[in-house]
Amino acid sequence: MEFISYLVNGxxxxxxxxxxxxxxxxxYGIAKMLNFAHGDVIMVGAYISFFALMNFGxxxxxxxxxxxxxxxxxxxxIEKLAYKPLRQASSLxxxxxxxxxxxxxxxxxxxxxxxxxxxxxxxxxxxxxxxxEFSISWLTLITIAVCLLIMAALTTFINKTKTGRxxxxxxxxxxxxxxMGINVNFIxxxxxxIGSGLAAIASVLLCSTYPSVFPTxxxxxxxxxxxxxxxxxxxxxxxxxxxxxxxxxxxxxAKAYISTQLSDAIVFAVLIVVLLIKPTGLLGKKLSVKV
Amino acid sequence: xxxxxxxxxxxxxxxxxxxxxxLAACGSSGGSAPAATTAAAAxxxxxxxxxxxxxxxxxxxxxxxxxxxxIAVKNAAELAVEEINAKGGQQYELKFEDDAHDPEKAVTxxxxxxxxxxxxxxxxxxxxPGAAVAPMYKDDHIFGIxxxxxxxxxVYEDPDNAANPFGNVFQMCFTDPNQGVASADYLAAHTxxxxxxxxxxKNDDNYSSGIFAKFKAEAAVKGLxxxxxxxxxxxxxxxxSVQIQKSQAAGADIVYLPIYYEPAxxxxxxxxxxxxxxxxxxxxxxxxxxxxxxxxxxxxxxVYLLTPFSADASDDLTKNFVTKYQERYGDIPNQFAxxxxxxxxxxxxxxxxxGLTADKSPSEFCDGLVKQFTSMTFxxxxxxxxxxxxxxEVSKAPKAVIIKDGAYVGVED
Numbered sequence: 001m002e003f004i005s006y007l008v009n010g011x012x013x014x015x016x017x018x019x020x021x022x023x024x025x026x027x028y029g030i031a032k033m034l035n036f037a038h039g040d041v042i043m044v045g046a047y048i049s050f051f052a053l054m055n056f057g058x059x060x061x062x063x064x065x066x067x068x069x070x071x072x073x074x075x076x077x078i079e080k081l082a083y084k085p086l087r088q089a090s091s092l093x094x095x096x097x098x099x100x101x102x103x104x105x106x107x108x109x110x111x112x113x114x115x116x117x118x119x120x121x122x123x124x125x126x127x128x129x130x131x132x133e134f135s136i137s138w139l140t141l142i143t144i145a146v147c148l149l150i151m152a153a154l155t156t157f158i159n160k161t162k163t164g165r166x167x168x169x170x171x172x173x174x175x176x177x178x179x180m181g182i183n184v185n186f187i188x189x190x191x192x193x194i195g196s197g198l199a200a201i202a203s204v205l206l207c208s209t210y211p212s213v214f215p216t217x218x219x220x221x222x223x224x225x226x227x228x229x230x231x232x233x234x235x236x237x238x239x240x241x242x243x244x245x246x247x248x249x250x251x252x253x254a255k256a257y258i259s260t261q262l263s264d265a266i267v268f269a270v271l272i273v274v275l276l277i278k279p280t281g282l283l284g285k286k287l288s289v290k291v
Numbered sequence: 292x293x294x295x296x297x298x299x300x301x302x303x304x305x306x307x308x309x310x311x312x313x314l315a316a317c318g319s320s321g322g323s324a325p326a327a328t329t330a331a332a333a334x335x336x337x338x339x340x341x342x343x344x345x346x347x348x349x350x351x352x353x354x355x356x357x358x359x360x361x362i363a364v365k366n367a368a369e370l371a372v373e374e375i376n377a378k379g380g381q382q383y384e385l386k387f388e389d390d391a392h393d394p395e396k397a398v399t400x401x402x403x404x405x406x407x408x409x410x411x412x413x414x415x416x417x418x419x420p421g422a423a424v425a426p427m428y429k430d431d432h433i434f435g436i437x438x439x440x441x442x443x444x445x446v447y448e449d450p451d452n453a454a455n456p457f458g459n460v461f462q463m464c465f466t467d468p469n470q471g472v473a474s475a476d477y478l479a480a481h482t483x484x485x486x487x488x489x490x491x492x493k494n495d496d497n498y499s500s501g502i503f504a505k506f507k508a509e510a511a512v513k514g515l516x517x518x519x520x521x522x523x524x525x526x527x528x529x530x531x532s533v534q535i536q537k538s539q540a541a542g543a544d545i546v547y548l549p550i551y552y553e554p555a556x557x558x559x560x561x562x563x564x565x566x567x568x569x570x571x572x573x574x575x576x577x578x579x580x581x582x583x584x585x586x587x588x589x590x591x592x593x594v595y596l597l598t599p600f601s602a603d604a605s606d607d608l609t610k611n612f613v614t615k616y617q618e619r620y621g622d623i624p625n626q627f628a629x630x631x632x633x634x635x636x637x638x639x640x641x642x643x644x645x646g647l648t649a650d651k652s653p654s655e656f657c658d659g660l661v662k663q664f665t666s667m668t669f670x671x672x673x674x675x676x677x678x679x680x681x682x683x684e685v686s687k688a689p690k691a692v693i694i695k696d697g698a699y700v701g702v703e704d
Contacts, residue, residue, distance in 0.1 A: 002540065009532040054585060115355045117553050119585035126564070137564060210529035211560055212553060220526055255533040260522040261494055 004134060006256045007249060012140035012209065014248020015147035019202040020225030021232070021240035022154065023195035029171040029235035030191045033091065036098040037078060039222020040105035041196050045071045045203030046120070046213050047113055053121050060123040060204070067200040075196025076189050084185065102219075109215040120211035143205045150198060151241050158237065163190060171235065224251075224267075231271050233284025242282055343649035344384040347372070347638065348409030350400035350424075351416025352392040357551070359579040360627045361389070364416045364438050366620050367628035370612075371635035381648070383639070390415060394423035401427055409433065410649075410656040411638050413631065414460060418442035418467075418498050421460075422450075429457040433653045434660040436461040436638065438630035441575065442497050443467065446683040456682035459657050461664055463630045463637070463673065465599070466684055467498060470574045471505030471549065473689045474597050478545060479513035484570045484595070485544030487518045491534045491558060493550050495524040502549035502574060518543050528554050531561045539567045548573045552580035559590045570595060578625045581697060588697040599673040600629040601692045601701040609672055623698065626673070633671035640669060 020042065027035045045067045052063035082101050086094050128137040158164040169177040170187045178184055206221060207213055224247060232243025247267060254266040274282065349368065351361030365387045372385045386407055388400035397420030404412065405427075414428065414435035415421040421440030426448070428435045441464045443450035446457060453468075465473070478488065488510070493499040503520075510517055518541040521534035535558065538546055546562075546569045548555050555577055562568070571594045578598055580591050602613050602623045612632055616624040624632075641663035647656055669677045674687030691702040 002536070005536065006533065009530075009536075013530055050585075110354065114358075116358050117583060119556060119583055119587070121585060122560075122587075128564075139564075210557060212529070212557060220529070251527070252530070252533055255527075256537065260534065261524075264524075264526050 002256075005136075006252050008136050008140055010249035010252035011245060012143045012248070013252060014228075014245035015143045016202055016206050016209070016221065016244075017225045017228045017248050018147050018241045018244025019150060019198050019205070020221055021229040021244045022150070022237065023198050023202075024226050024229040025232075025234055025237060025240035026191050026195050028229070029237075030167055031083070031188050032174075033083065033094045034098060034226070035083075035192075035195070036095070036222070036226075037101040037105060038195065038199060039218030039220075039225070040102050040109075041071050041075055041078075041199040041218070042203045042206065042221065043109060043215060043218035044074055044105060045200035046207045046217055047109060049200070049204050049207070050118060050120055050213050053123050063123070064201060064204045067204060068197045071196040071200035071203075072193045075192040075199070079189060079192040084188075106215050106219075113215070115215055118213040120207040120213050122208065122211065124208045139208055143209065146201065146205060147241075150201065151237075154194075154237060163187070167191065227268070227271055230281055231274060233278075233281030236281070236283045236285065239281055239283035246282075344376075344382040345411070345642065345647070345649045346407065346409045347383055347385050347411050347413065347635070348388070348404035348407065349385070349413030349415075350388040350390040350397055350404065350420065351413075353387075353389040355391040355393070357392040357417055359552075359582065359625075360439060361392075361416045363579075363622075363625055363628040364413065364631035367612075367616065367624060367631040368413060368635050370615060370619065371632045374615075375635070375639055381642070383635075385635075387413075390417075390420050392417045392420060394420050396420070397424050398427070405431060405433070408653070410647075410651070410653045411642070411660060412436075413438060413634050414445070415440050416627065416631075418445055421445035422497075425457050425460045428460050431653070432459065432657045434459050434461075434638075434657040436463055436634050436664070438634045439464045439575065439627050441465060441467050441470065442501060444497065453682075458681065458683070459661050461679055461683040462685050463634045464575065464626075464685070465687075465689065467501035468505040469684075470597065470689075471502040471507075472509045474502070474547065474549070474572065474574060475506050475509035475513055475515055477597055477689075477691060478547070478572065479510070479515045484572070487516050487541070487543045488545045488547055489519040489521070489538035489541060489543030489569070490517060490547045491521040491523070491531070491538070491550070492548075493524060493528070493554065494522040496550075498576065499550050506547065506549065523554065529557060531558050532565075534558070535561050535565055535567060538569070539565065543569055545570050545572055548577065551576040552578070552583060556580055556583055556586050556590075559594070560587075563590050572597075574598070575626055578627065578699075581694065581699070582622055582625070588694075591694045592696075594694045595702070596692045596694070596699070597689050598626045598692055598699075599687060599689055600626040601690065601699050602629075603698065603700050612672055625699075629672040633669070633673050636671060637664070637669045637677075641667060 023038050048070045049063045049067040052058045052066045078101055082097050083094060086097060125138045128135040158167060166182045166187050169182055170184055174184055228243035228247040229240045231247060232239030250270055251263055251267050255263040258266060351364050352358050353361045368385055372383045376382050386404060388403055390397035390400045397415050401424045412433060412435040414437040415424060416439055418440045421437050422442060422444035425445055437445055443453055443466055446460050446462060447453055448455035490503060492503040519538050521537060548571060573596050575598050577596050581588050613624060641660050645659035645663050647659050664679045665681050677685055677687045679685055692699045693702050
């Protein structure tokens with residue numbers, strides 16, 4: 001019984017990682033860059049939903065929508081101002097810019113909202129679902145359900161819509177996509193918009209589960225989700241989903257059965273082993289480098 | 292092509308400029324607070340009746356995760372200095388720098404204070420920065436007494452063996468080992484609270500693991516049963532589901548949290564969600580949980596703290612301090628504020644006993660203050676008949692406090 005309860009907690013944590021990892025993996029798949037500012041977009045989403053809930057008294061769903069709109073705008077703006085001018089630059093320059101944006105957002109948040117921790121209000125349904133002697137909190141169930149819903153919606157969008165097809169084309173061969181008349185800049189903006197919108201949803205789920213809001217809150221989940229994206233195969237959407245869930249489960253089970261001190265060491269040891277056996281991650285595509 | 296490269300260059304330069312501006316902005320966020328302090332402090336000596344003021348320095352986190360402590364210390368120190376200056380006689384000037392609970396920034400702050408010419412100091416508010424600057428206090432022969440830097444590393448060059456004390460850095464608070472020992476003694480003596488203890492501590496933090504090590508040793512001596520030991524660190528300080536479940540499964544009726552209040556608030560929230568209601572027991576780091584923005588204080592109801600100060604005490608000294616502090620800053624002062632207030636009064640008591648004047652050098656202050664502190668007895672907010680050992684450690688009695696109706700209330704034995 002205990003094991004199932006750890007497993008469910010792991011799934012809950014993993015679902016949050018998965019939603020964040022989707023943002024990393026989509027941007028990598030299409031723009032071929034690591035958006036290290038993604039974690040900080042989550043932080044901004046957390047603050048915006050916090051203020052929507054606390055200061056404007058909005059219910060949870062409108063508050064989430066406000067956060068989604070703001071984060072989407074923020075994501076697109078970051079892309080336009082910081083990354084688009086570097087489209088032709090070396091990938092190292094873009095990476096460093098992303099780190100710069102990350103610091104900019106963190107310090108900006110400190111300036112605007114102070115560094116003191118704020119406690120996120122509990123706006124999600126409390127209590128838990130009981131099946132016999134076993135109970136799952138509603139919050140964990142909602143988190144897992146939202147993650148599945150997002151995954152389903154995203155897969156449909158990528159496979160069935162025209163924009164989705166254009167996104168896949170860009171990720172396979174940007175040059176050929178341009179020749180086919182696809183507006184690559186627009187597609188990249190759409191990718192950033194979707195990734196940042198997902199970050200806003202992740203921020204609400206993350207802060208509802210772990211209710212503290214502070215300017216560096218996105219850093220750790222960001223790094224873990226990036227790990228999840230690499231674990232599952234960066235660039236692959238099902239990979240990010242699988243990687244996120246597995247990472248969450250491994251983390252919780254390692255804490256429960258091995259040692260709370262070693263849980264992170266174990267998570268990263270598993271990552272190293274997976275990458276040694278499958279260098280492109282669990283579901284990553286094998287890359288053939290063209291000469 | 293030339294134009295394109297030129298454009299790129301212009302862009303790169305603009306980007307670089309933007310970065311510099313953003314960095315400068317970060318710098319100013321830290322810098323503005325101390326600047327304001329200096330301005331406020333500068334007004335006081337202008338009204339001073341009797342010539343030059345004695346300069347007291349200090350640094351602490353006014354920004355960052357531990358800001359609650361630094362702000363409390365700064366507020367209370369300002370209040371104490373103002374009270375003393377209002378009496379006339381020797382005037383004092385306070386300069387309090389921000390160190391953001393960062394050892395490197397604390398070293399910078401120390402340099403600023405030394406150049407300013409501080410003659411006595413509140414050292415640092417937190418332990419890690421305190422350990423970084425303590426050797427400098429020793430080398431430069433400047434007296435420091437930390438209100439709340441509780442690690443042994445703040446007073447000993449060799450903290451692992453409690454050997455080689457700096458000799459001129461003193462503590463107003465208990466050392467970490469003393470907190471651990473006192474907590475185990477208290478729990479062993481009050482078995483009505485429970486008999487099975489679970490501990491959740493932060494293993495990458497000196498403060499937390501230091502208290503825990505001594506707690507564990509003392510618990511073994513006193514026959515206190517520890518049924519679960521859980522840890523967390525910076526990288527997983529948000530998910531406590533496992534630690535709570537394990538404590539519950541182990542049948543713990545006391546959960547000892549020798550940690551700061553921010554992770555503690557998450558633990559309390561998670562335990563409430565799981566319907567787990569043991570007695571939570573903390574140390575001075577738990578102080579501050581009631582002023583956390585947005586925290587549902589009903590979750591902290593019944594939490595025990597072993598701390599030397601409770602704001603509801605009925606003696607005149609505490610009443611006067613709490614009223615004035617609340618009038619001025621709007622909050623009920625916590626233990627850090629009380630320690631800081633005591634530090635200023637203890638320094639002033641020692642200066643007056645030694646007959647030091649503003650024209651003496653920091654080194655002369657240091658000799659005189661060390662002599663006084665190792666021989667005097669001080670009565671303050673955080674204890675009666677406090678004395679200091681030559682190592683800088685304080686001797687005073689801890690007091691159990693319970694959170695009731697959203698306030699800290701002293702527990703009657």
